[in-house]
Amino acid sequence: MKIAVISDIHGNLDALQAVLLDIKNRGIKEIYNLGDSLYGPLFPIETYRLLVKEKIQSIRGNCDRILLDSDTDNATVQYVQDLLGEDQKEWISNLPFSLETEDFYFCHGTPSSDVGYLLEEMSPNGSMLKKTEDIMELVKGISQNIIFCAHTHIPRVVYLPNHKIVINPGSVGLPAYEDELPIYHKMESGSPYGNYTIVTKQEDECFIEQILIPYNRDEAIRQSEKNGRSDWVKALQTGRV
Incomplete structure (x- = not known):
């Protein structure tokens, strides 16, 4: 069994096209x-069309959710909202919070x-890996041994003592950002490439590949x-702020 996991496209059509081509070329x-x-300030409608065309199984992130918020003073949210039609709004509203299979669990931030x-946890010194027990507490209700999360845009693989593995595939379309909450912090991948993950399951073992894809970023x-x-x-x- 082999799957590809993508996230945080943020309307970056060229990055998505490059990543999907690489996935296709790998069969x-x-x-x-x-x-x-x-x-994002890029190409939301074209990105939506490609995801629908390729029948990509998608879940809802926080930035998908806020696009349906009618009360906003965020110029980029307003830019995307002004472009959205009823088809796109319905697609967003129907996205599930999470997905799961026999082997894998998928969420955007945490399972809740x-x-x-x-x-990661944020401090005045920046982003740091959470304590093992804190991560285990957040995933204690998940039966699958392979858990995917996103949201930070930083590729990462964390092995837990209970033999669960948590994987962040990084961001397809936005390799760095800064945020004011919960405190001011920067998230920087350090590379302008598009990121995604491949997991290959062979019997009881999982082989994990973090992939970086170059693409033309001019548009x-x-x-x-x-x-x-x-x-x-x-x-x-x-890939930096």
């Missing part, structure tokens, strides 16, 4: 998307929150500049 048929698909960080950078998002320009160029 992988089963793809899961951990959410935050359309939000789309804004929580499952693997995404131009669109970010057009929409006044210099922070996105830097993130797309460098």
